[in-house]
Amino acid sequence: MHRSIEGVHLSDDQRLDWLRLIRSDNVGPCTFRSLVNHYGGAHRALAALPDLARRGGASGPARVCSRQEAERELTAARSLGVALVALGESDYPRRLMMIDDAPPLLAVRGSPAVFGLPIVAIVGARNASAAGIRFAERLARDLGAAGFAVASGLARGVDAAAHRGSLASGTIAVLAGGQDHIYPREHADLADAVAADGALISEMPLGWEPRARDFPRRNRLISGLAVGIVVVEAARRSGSLITARFALEQGREVFAVPGSPLDPRAEGTNGLIKQGAIMVTEASDVIAALEPILGRGLDLPAREPEPPSSADVEPGDDERARIVSLLSPTPAGLDDLVRLSQNTPAIVRTVLLELEIAGRLERHGGGLVSLV
Amino acid sequence: MHRSIEGVHLSDDQRLDWLRLIRSDNVGPCTFRSLVNHYGGAHRALAALPDLARRGGASGPARVCSRQEAERELTAARSLGVALVALGESDYPRRLMMIDDAPPLLAVRGSPAVFGLPIVAIVGARNASAAGIRFAERLARDLGAAGFAVASGLARGVDAAAHRGSLASGTIAVLAGGQDHIYPREHADLADAVAADGALISEMPLGWEPRARDFPRRNRLISGLAVGIVVVEAARRSGSLITARFALEQGREVFAVPGSPLDPRAEGTNGLIKQGAIMVTEASDVIAALEPILGRGLDLPAREPEPPSSADVEPGDDERARIVSLLSPTPAGLDDLVRLSQNTPAIVRTVLLELEIAGRLERHGGGLVSLV
Numbered sequence: 001m002h003r004s005i006e007g008v009h010l011s012d013d014q015r016l017d018w019l020r021l022i023r024s025d026n027v028g029p030c031t032f033r034s035l036v037n038h039y040g041g042a043h044r045a046l047a048a049l050p051d052l053a054r055r056g057g058a059s060g061p062a063r064v065c066s067r068q069e070a071e072r073e074l075t076a077a078r079s080l081g082v083a084l085v086a087l088g089e090s091d092y093p094r095r096l097m098m099i100d101d102a103p104p105l106l107a108v109r110g111s112p113a114v115f116g117l118p119i120v121a122i123v124g125a126r127n128a129s130a131a132g133i134r135f136a137e138r139l140a141r142d143l144g145a146a147g148f149a150v151a152s153g154l155a156r157g158v159d160a161a162a163h164r165g166s167l168a169s170g171t172i173a174v175l176a177g178g179q180d181h182i183y184p185r186e187h188a189d190l191a192d193a194v195a196a197d198g199a200l201i202s203e204m205p206l207g208w209e210p211r212a213r214d215f216p217r218r219n220r221l222i223s224g225l226a227v228g229i230v231v232v233e234a235a236r237r238s239g240s241l242i243t244a245r246f247a248l249e250q251g252r253e254v255f256a257v258p259g260s261p262l263d264p265r266a267e268g269t270n271g272l273i274k275q276g277a278i279m280v281t282e283a284s285d286v287i288a289a290l291e292p293i294l295g296r297g298l299d300l301p302a303r304e305p306e307p308p309s310s311a312d313v314e315p316g317d318d319e320r321a322r323i324v325s326l327l328s329p330t331p332a333g334l335d336d337l338v339r340l341s342q343n344t345p346a347i348v349r350t351v352l353l354e355l356e357i358a359g360r361l362e363r364h365g366g367g368l369v370s371l372v
Numbered sequence: 373m374h375r376s377i378e379g380v381h382l383s384d385d386q387r388l389d390w391l392r393l394i395r396s397d398n399v400g401p402c403t404f405r406s407l408v409n410h411y412g413g414a415h416r417a418l419a420a421l422p423d424l425a426r427r428g429g430a431s432g433p434a435r436v437c438s439r440q441e442a443e444r445e446l447t448a449a450r451s452l453g454v455a456l457v458a459l460g461e462s463d464y465p466r467r468l469m470m471i472d473d474a475p476p477l478l479a480v481r482g483s484p485a486v487f488g489l490p491i492v493a494i495v496g497a498r499n500a501s502a503a504g505i506r507f508a509e510r511l512a513r514d515l516g517a518a519g520f521a522v523a524s525g526l527a528r529g530v531d532a533a534a535h536r537g538s539l540a541s542g543t544i545a546v547l548a549g550g551q552d553h554i555y556p557r558e559h560a561d562l563a564d565a566v567a568a569d570g571a572l573i574s575e576m577p578l579g580w581e582p583r584a585r586d587f588p589r590r591n592r593l594i595s596g597l598a599v600g601i602v603v604v605e606a607a608r609r610s611g612s613l614i615t616a617r618f619a620l621e622q623g624r625e626v627f628a629v630p631g632s633p634l635d636p637r638a639e640g641t642n643g644l645i646k647q648g649a650i651m652v653t654e655a656s657d658v659i660a661a662l663e664p665i666l667g668r669g670l671d672l673p674a675r676e677p678e679p680p681s682s683a684d685v686e687p688g689d690d691e692r693a694r695i696v697s698l699l700s701p702t703p704a705g706l707d708d709l710v711r712l713s714q715n716t717p718a719i720v721r722t723v724l725l726e727l728e729i730a731g732r733l734e735r736h737g738g739g740l741v742s743l744v
Contacts, residue, residue: 131634258630258642261653262503270630270653273645281633281642 008088015105016070017042018086022104023065023073023205024049026359029101034353049357055320056351056358076206081195082109082179093172093201095119099224099250103203107179110199114170117149118294120286121222121247123240124158124232124257125265132158132233132265135257137165139230142283144169149198151225153218154187158232158240167193172225175202176218177210201225219243220250228253228290230280234268241268244277253289255280315347323351327361331368380460387477388442389414390458394476395437395445395577396421398731401473406725421729427692428723428730448578453567454481454551465544465573467491471596471622475575479551482571486542489521490666492658493594493619495612496530496604496629497637504530504605504637507629509537511602514655516541521570523597525590526559530604530612539565544597547574548590549582591615592622600625600662602652606640613640616649625661627652687719695723699733703740 010018021042022032027049035045046064053062077084084105085091091112096102120143122136140150140162150166152159154173163171173194177183179202182191194200203221204214219239223229223246231254234240247254256277259266273279278289315323323341326332337348352369355361362370382390393414394404399421407417418436425434449456456477457463463484468474492515494508512522512534522538524531526545535543545566549555551574554563566572575593576586591611595601595618603626606612619626628649631638645651650661687695695713698704709720724741727733734742 129632131632135632135634257633258638258645258651260501260503260507260631260635260638261629262507263632266630266632267653270651273630274651274653274657279630279642279646281639281646285646 008086010086010089014042015084015086016067016074017046018104019070019073019084020065020067021046021049023070025063026053026357029103029203030363031353031356032104034349034356038350038353052354052357054358056354056356056360057324058358058360062357062359073206077107077179080109080179080206082107082206083112084108085112091115093119093225095227096221096224099220101220102224103221105203107202107204107206108199109179109201110195111197112199114149114172114198115225117147117170118290119149119151119172119226120290121151121226121229121243122158122162122232123152123219123222123229123234123243124162125234125238125240126155126157126159127265128157128161128233129263129265132257132259133161136161136232139232139257139280139283139286140165140171141169143286144171146283146287148287151222153215153222154182154191154194154200156184156187160187160190162232163190163194163198167197171198173198173200174218174222174225175200175204175210176214178202178204178206178208180206181209183210215239216242220246223247223252224250226252227293228255228286230255230257230286231269231272231277232257233259233265234272235264236267236271238268241272244272253278253293255286255289257281315343315351319343319347320351320354323348324355327355327369327371329370329372331364331370334367334369337369380458382458382461386414387456387458388439388446389418390476391442391445391456392437392439393418393421395442397435398425398729401475401575402735403725403728404476406721406728410722410725424726424729426730428726428728428732429696430730430732434729434731445578449479449551452481452551452578454479454578455484456480457484463487465491465597467599468593468596471592473592474596475593477575479574479576479578480571481551481573482567483569484571486521486544486570487597489519489542490662491521491523491544491598492662493523493598493601493615494530494534494604495524495591495594495601495606495615496534496641497606497610497612498527498529498531499637500529500533500605501635501637504629504631505533508533508604511604511629511652511655511658512537512543513541515658516543518655518659520659523594525587525594526554526563526566526572528556528559532559532562534604535562535566539569543570545570545572546590546593546597547572547576547582548586550574550576550578550580552578553581555582587611588614592618595619595624596622598624599665600627600658602627602629602658603641603644603649604629605631605637606644607636608639608643610640613644616644625650625665627658627661629653687715687723691715691719692723692726695720696727699727699741699743701742701744703736703742706739706741709741 039045049064085108087104093115136158144166149170151172152162182188219242223243229247231240244254254277256269256272257280326340338345362372411417421436457480459476465487508530516538521542523544524534554560591614595615601619603612616626626649628641628644629652710717732744734744
């Protein structure tokens with residue numbers, strides 16, 4: 001039996017449960033998905049959290065977001081004109097649904113209609129050159145005229161220019177903090193202008209002041225929204241290259257704007273082109289490469305939810321101890337854990353979930369896990 | 373029976389005949405080759421020229437370079453330290469031998485030892501930016517350090533920077549005029565510096581002041597010398613792009629240095645990269661791409677000369693008239709001429725040679741010919 005990921009609409013109670021679950025300690029988008037699959041819904045997952053954390057060996061009681069807290073956030077969001085859109089609902093950006101760690105709830109301010117356009121991300125250096133800024137703004141305007149929405153990160157330099165160039169045609173700013181913490185502060189007016197015809201989105205709670213580590217995490221949403229990303233100016237080891245790496249992992253097209261080899265702000269983009277990114281000197285370079293992809297349409301996969309699991313995959317204490325003993329700070333794979341512990345995959349996954357909720361597990365790429 | 377193109381050494385008399393033949397009216401490098409093949413040597417070709425021109429229907433007597441004129445050029449060249457090196461002689465640049473229209477005689481000033489190095493050409497805009505000039509000089513120096521000689525056109529901007537960067541390691545300037553007409557004049561000192569450890573080459577006679585149309589023709593020698601060419605800055609429709617096109621036709625590697633899309637001097641180079649040229653931001657990009665080619669060594673083809681042809685391929689008047697009647701200002705192919713005139717290829721080629729010497733034939737790419 002297949003169920004489409006689309007066409008979902010949460011009841012008020014369900015939305016509250018989703019919000020409580022994703023705002024609870026040690027629950028990220030991937031864990032959220034595992035929990036909902038494992039317990040057959042957010043409500044039952046919430047009820048199971050304290051027990052999971054205890055069994056996973058949490059040092060103290062893991063904080064579960066209270067109904068009150070979640071209601072406060074929903075009320076505050078509503079008063080700011082921010083909607084909390086759930087993964088699968090019609091206002092959720094369609095391509096973003098398809099990434100592994102898509103946020104279960106997205107705080108959206110502005111007009112979600114912009115998500116209906118094909119989206120290109122334009123990112124680049126904060127300390128961009130005058131030429132880089134001029135180019136980003138022109139590119140955004142030209143892509144807007146061709147029917148694309150432009151996504152970026154509201155940063156100084158290239159990001160701001162990309163938004164400015166696409167204010168009229170549709171622009172999306174992805175925030176690293178909460179909707180009430182625009183960063184940098186001086187872009188508050190730009191944010192208002194973005195919200196007028198486009199949208200600002202965030203996966204973080206209201207009141208969240210963005211920390212340095214929130215920006216790379218945010219960058220996966222910029223690329224995840226888009227069918228392709230254009231890097232305009234980027235030094236070596238810059239944030240824009242992180243976004244480009246996310247884009248590759250997510251199967252998005254990567255474009256880069258060339259620059260002089262003597263300009264450090266072009267090192268990153270020239271490097272991307274050497275590695276196979278498509279060179280962009282004008283909007284038509286982007287459009288020509290994306291048209292075939294858009295022509296194919298966007299086939300959202302119909303996902304088969306795992307069968308709501310039951311108590312009979314509840315691990316016994318011996319099984320749990322055996323699996324934990326196999327773990328270490330060195331990443332190990334699920335297959336190895338199943339084989340070495342001689343347990344079923346379901347049992348191993350449950351133990352890992354417990355450890356995760358207890359804050360003792362770290363997930364790496366390729367399905368590897370390690371003890372914190 | 374195969375004869376290698378290498379290891380030739382002309383006697384003084386032969387060199388004089390070669391010089392007379394290539395300096396005669398309507399004899400370019402390709403016609404020179406046809407004539408020498410047809411008549412089995414320059415001496416007999418010279419003797420045949422007036423007759424050929426008459427039969428080809430020349431409007432007046434075609435000027436044949438006299439022995440006296442040729443002797444004067446040889447003497448003047450010697451007094452300037454300029455050697456006239458013949459195609460196939462050991463001092464002739466090896467890769468240049470292999471292009472279709474290699475000059476039969478090359479005027480060389482300086483040290484032909486530089487031709488023994490693998491050669492990379494660096495070309496670009498005369499009105500280059502400061503960054504472009506700095507990059508060209510650095511690239512030339514780095515390639516020199518890696519054992520390459522650098523060829524260029526002694527022009528202002530990128531060319532001069534490329535020569536300056538490689539003066540110590542080996543540099544080759546290809547002139548559009550005669551060896552006694554350095555262009556631009558203010559580069560006379562640079563030319564002397566080039567000659568000190570490197571070489572200046574020209575296919576034009578002493579005394580030849582370069583005209584605009586001589587530069588594209590010269591550019592084929594810059595690319596022809598080299599295993600690859602690097603275009604540093606080039607606007608659209610610039611001379612450097614002509615050199616790049618020659619390079620492609622000659623099977624040379626084409627490299628280009630990226631630049632900002634807003635810089636008109638990068639339009640040509642960015643365009644080349646989009647079309648498949650290898651992007652260069654440092655010398656190692658060039659070296660990495662050329663090493664495999666150089667590793668293969670340079671297999672000079674052993675050419676089979678056409679058998680010295682004889683009077684029995686002399687066309688009769690009817691045959692000649694029939695072939696001429698098939699020609700028009702619209703280019704036609706040799707195969708069609710053979711088929712439609714019901715003559716042998718040898719007969720058709722002879723008639724075409726006559727027309728060429730008479731100044732009535734133009735050769736196009738792909739073996740096509742038309743009446744002037």
